[in-house]
Amino acid sequence: MALSLSGESIAFFVLSMMAIGGGIMMINSTRVVHMVLALAFSLLSIAGIYVLLHAEFLAVVQVLIYTGAISILMLFGIMLTKHKVDEEDGWSGRLGHSLLSFLGVGALFAIVMGVIYRTPFAGKVAATKSFTVEALGKSVFKQYVIPFELTSILLLVALVGAVILAKKEADS
Amino acid sequence: MPVTSYLALGAVLFSIGLYGVLTKRNAVLVLFSIELMLNAANINLVAFSKYGLYANQTGQVFTLFTITIAAAEAAVGIAILFALYRNRNTTNADEFDSMKG
Amino acid sequence: MSDIAWLIPLFPLLAFLLLTMGARRFSDGVASLIASGAVLISAGLSVGVLIEKVSMVAPTTLRWRWLSLGDQSISFGVEVNQLNALMLVVVSVVSLLVHIYARGYMAGDRRVPAFYAYLSLFTFSMLGLVLSPNLLQLYVFWELVGVCSFLLIGFWYFKPEAKRAARKAFILTRIGDVGLFIAVILIFWQVGSFDWGPIFTAVEAGKVAPEMITLIALLIFVGAVGKSGQFPLHSWLPDAMEGPTPVSALIHAATMVAAGVYLVARAFPIFEASDIALDTVTYVGAFTAIFAASVGLVQHDIKRVLAWSTVSQLGYMMLALGSSGYVAGVFHLTTHASFKALLFLGAGAVITALHHEQDIRQMGGLWKTQRVVGWLFLLGCLAIAGIPPFSGFFSKEEILTAAWLDGRIDVFILGVITAFLTAFYMFRLFFLVFMGGKKAKVEETRVPRIMIWPIIVLALPTVGAGFLAWLPEHGFSHWLTEGTGIAAGPEGESPGWLPLLTVLISVVGIGLAWLRYGRGRVNSAQVEAEPAKEFSIHGLLSHAYYVDDLYRWVFVKPYRWISLALTWLDRYVIAGLVKGIGLLFQNLGRIGSTMQNGQAQTYALVSLLGLVILIMGLSAGRWFG
Numbered sequence: 001m002a003l004s005l006s007g008e009s010i011a012f013f014v015l016s017m018m019a020i021g022g023g024i025m026m027i028n029s030t031r032v033v034h035m036v037l038a039l040a041f042s043l044l045s046i047a048g049i050y051v052l053l054h055a056e057f058l059a060v061v062q063v064l065i066y067t068g069a070i071s072i073l074m075l076f077g078i079m080l081t082k083h084k085v086d087e088e089d090g091w092s093g094r095l096g097h098s099l100l101s102f103l104g105v106g107a108l109f110a111i112v113m114g115v116i117y118r119t120p121f122a123g124k125v126a127a128t129k130s131f132t133v134e135a136l137g138k139s140v141f142k143q144y145v146i147p148f149e150l151t152s153i154l155l156l157v158a159l160v161g162a163v164i165l166a167k168k169e170a171d172s
Numbered sequence: 173m174p175v176t177s178y179l180a181l182g183a184v185l186f187s188i189g190l191y192g193v194l195t196k197r198n199a200v201l202v203l204f205s206i207e208l209m210l211n212a213a214n215i216n217l218v219a220f221s222k223y224g225l226y227a228n229q230t231g232q233v234f235t236l237f238t239i240t241i242a243a244a245e246a247a248v249g250i251a252i253l254f255a256l257y258r259n260r261n262t263t264n265a266d267e268f269d270s271m272k273g
Numbered sequence: 274m275s276d277i278a279w280l281i282p283l284f285p286l287l288a289f290l291l292l293t294m295g296a297r298r299f300s301d302g303v304a305s306l307i308a309s310g311a312v313l314i315s316a317g318l319s320v321g322v323l324i325e326k327v328s329m330v331a332p333t334t335l336r337w338r339w340l341s342l343g344d345q346s347i348s349f350g351v352e353v354n355q356l357n358a359l360m361l362v363v364v365s366v367v368s369l370l371v372h373i374y375a376r377g378y379m380a381g382d383r384r385v386p387a388f389y390a391y392l393s394l395f396t397f398s399m400l401g402l403v404l405s406p407n408l409l410q411l412y413v414f415w416e417l418v419g420v421c422s423f424l425l426i427g428f429w430y431f432k433p434e435a436k437r438a439a440r441k442a443f444i445l446t447r448i449g450d451v452g453l454f455i456a457v458i459l460i461f462w463q464v465g466s467f468d469w470g471p472i473f474t475a476v477e478a479g480k481v482a483p484e485m486i487t488l489i490a491l492l493i494f495v496g497a498v499g500k501s502g503q504f505p506l507h508s509w510l511p512d513a514m515e516g517p518t519p520v521s522a523l524i525h526a527a528t529m530v531a532a533g534v535y536l537v538a539r540a541f542p543i544f545e546a547s548d549i550a551l552d553t554v555t556y557v558g559a560f561t562a563i564f565a566a567s568v569g570l571v572q573h574d575i576k577r578v579l580a581w582s583t584v585s586q587l588g589y590m591m592l593a594l595g596s597s598g599y600v601a602g603v604f605h606l607t608t609h610a611s612f613k614a615l616l617f618l619g620a621g622a623v624i625t626a627l628h629h630e631q632d633i634r635q636m637g638g639l640w641k642t643q644r645v646v647g648w649l650f651l652l653g654c655l656a657i658a659g660i661p662p663f664s665g666f667f668s669k670e671e672i673l674t675a676a677w678l679d680g681r682i683d684v685f686i687l688g689v690i691t692a693f694l695t696a697f698y699m700f701r702l703f704f705l706v707f708m709g710g711k712k713a714k715v716e717e718t719r720v721p722r723i724m725i726w727p728i729i730v731l732a733l734p735t736v737g738a739g740f741l742a743w744l745p746e747h748g749f750s751h752w753l754t755e756g757t758g759i760a761a762g763p764e765g766e767s768p769g770w771l772p773l774l775t776v777l778i779s780v781v782g783i784g785l786a787w788l789r790y791g792r793g794r795v796n797s798a799q800v801e802a803e804p805a806k807e808f809s810i811h812g813l814l815s816h817a818y819y820v821d822d823l824y825r826w827v828f829v830k831p832y833r834w835i836s837l838a839l840t841w842l843d844r845y846v847i848a849g850l851v852k853g854i855g856l857l858f859q860n861l862g863r864i865g866s867t868m869q870n871g872q873a874q875t876y877a878l879v880s881l882l883g884l885v886i887l888i889m890g891l892s893a894g895r896w897f898g
Contacts, residue, residue, distance in 0.1 A: 012177060012178075016177075016181045016184075019181065019185060020181070020184055020185065020188070023184075023185055023188040023189070023208055024188060026188075026192070026201075026204060026205075026208070027188060027191065027192050027196070027205075032198065032200065032201070035201060035204060036204070039204050039207065039208065042185075042208065042211075043207075043211060046185075046211050046214070046215060049178070049181070049215060049218075050218055053178070053218045053219060053221070053222045054222055055218050055221065055222075055232050055235070057232070058218060058232055058235055058236065058239075061236065061239055062239070065239055065243055066207070066211070066239070069243065070207060070242075070243060070246045073246055073247065073250055074200065074203065074204060074246070074250070076250070077200050077203070077250045077253055077254075078200055080254065080257075081200070081253065081254070081257045081263045094195070094197075094266070097194075097195065097874070097875065097878065098195050100878060100882070101191060101194035101195050101878050101881075102191065102195075104194070104878060104881045104882045104885055105187050105190050105191045105194065105881070106187075107885045107889075108187065108190070108881065108884070108885050109183060109184075109187040111885065111888055111889070112183045112186075112187075113180060113183055116176055116179045116180055116183060117176060117180075121174070121175050121176065121223065121224065122223075122224060122225040123174075123223075124223065124224065124225060124227060125222065125223055125227065126221070126222050126223070126224075126227030126228060128222065130229075131221075131222075131229055131232070135229055136229055136232055136233065136236075139229055139230070139233050140233055140236065144233055144237075147237060148237075151237060151240050151241070154240075154241065154244060155240065155243075155244050158244035158245075158247055158248050159244075159247070161248055161251065162247045162248050162250070162251035163251075165248070165251035165252055165254065165255045166250075166251040166254045166255065190881070193874070193877060194874055194877055194878050194881065195874070202874075265872065265873065265874055266872050266874065268871075268872065268873065269870055269871030269872050270871055271871045271872070271873060271876070272869050272870065272871035
């Protein structure tokens, strides 16, 4: 892989470092609010990756839903539950578990990377000119209209379910 | 940029998320990690909508759906977490151990 | 009548099933009625079959297909010829009488229905054995009678001696059975059939190599040796006297032990084809006869005397068969069944009268109190001693004639000596039990009438069966051999002095017994002192030539040492291994169960590891190849 220092590759490099760094920070930080911020940071970087991939609409959606809505939701989750000084006493009692997890995840990662780098991908690039929001809208509302409607039902069900689950029980 | 770089990024993020899911004691953090994994998958989808033999915008449509469903999942997940928290007064995943025979 | 011969064994089988299923529900009386009734029907049918066979000698065969092996088919069924028609009557009639007799003898026992169930099973097996048209079926029934014998010897299983005796009988006969089994296999290999007909044809046509015939005949004889208590597998039979007396009479005197003789008689054409086999049969028989008779001289247990006498008489039959005296052997088998059953049942009556005292040193003077039993017992003794006109005289004379005519002078002399010994020990028994002073410490009881009648019925053939030999123109031997291709006996005219000799020798034996035991001279102290003398001839005899001790030191003890070593090996090495493996998996299981701790994360981790291993396994070839 000859690394040509084009603008795209520099941008990819920076964005991916940010995404991975955010992920690692999320895993490693000791305070929950930091974690949320790190996650939001990581998700934001992914939005940048989407831009690089000519998916501007998705990038916007990513920012709105993930970095916006879901992060806020998670913050709510954190605020509404008590947390002890939190985390990292986990290593003491569950060393074997962590070690095994690390090995397992590492092995899976190695396998996936092996697959990725061994698979010959066709070097074609789509005609990104045609990747317009208009085309996306047409696609969603014409070709994929039934899944779209099903998604709306799913969201409704999730809404109702979440309300029922989160509602305080009458007697408690 | 070859497609492999994007796929590798996806793999890295996925692995970080998976590790978080497996090891973190805080259930909220487990939820975070799941989100990260979903995003890693999304990267793959979007990457294949640009690169590949039959590259087209369908990958983006799929991602759109995934994001929607992930949002619903996050909402339900948080709701379950609340319910559990109310019953057990903790969010530590290793204290939720009623799933055994 | 012969067409329904297959029904004969079925009635005892039915009785057995009924008694086994309803053992707890039937009272003793009902149980004995069921069993006796079943045997009565069988006996009636058997007599019918025999009467029919008298005029129509062609064998009747009924068979059904059992198995198909390629183009071979194995059948089962019944075959009725003269020999087994005769055996049928012997078996079923003796069995019937013993069934009736046991009602009296076993009265008061706690397991009478079980006893009758075993007895019925035995009768079924024995009748089935007699009727078998082929070797395989015969072998099946052969084993079945062995099982019944085991069950009945060990009927009083709470007595350690009975348990030991049952085991011993089972193991020793098993040695013989293995021989027979190998013979069966060899025959099927060589001839390709289990049926007697094809086997005999093949043997006569010379399709089987002479050495192979000899081998087969010898192996069949090994089976017969085990079953009929011939030397060297004889020692189970005296021990088998631990069983109830009716059982001794039926199984270990009249029928089952005669199965060995019957087998040799049935397979006689095979033996005829091999001189070596005939010689073996003769000499083993002759040796057993004199050997057992000499041991019988000094036994103290009334039933053991009779048991050794049985061994000796069975040897006599073998001797007859080996000297080509087919008719003589079968004839003696028949007469012996009647008089030996009589003697055993008489002994049972004596034992009952004396409250289960079996030691003849404690008996005496019964002639005055048990006059009927005494007369019947005397008849039996006269018959076995070979005094005319009782049946034993005729059959014994035929045997000696056969040995003489076959040119076996040595065997003839052994036979004559055995006859002398037989007369001596039987009358020793008779005089000690019935004559002299009363020694019993307990009050005698009256023998129930139900035990007397069967003995009286047995007395009829004991007295009369011998006259079969006097049927005009050798009617009996003609009838028995007609259509079978077997010679009735060696050619020639029997010497005229022979009957005189046998009678003389018997009378001398009886006379000596009278001098020694009968005149009231002998007192109990003298008889009791007898076994004290170790390492004398007497000691040698009363220990049965130390054959049992020899077996104990040569086979049982080394076997036990090997077993001990193997036990050690098993307990510490193999069991250790097994336990180790068990522990291994127990701990694996424990690890597995700690993994199931209810935490989703653990489960997810296990799934992940499983996935990784799965992928690696599936693509191992690609990654490393």
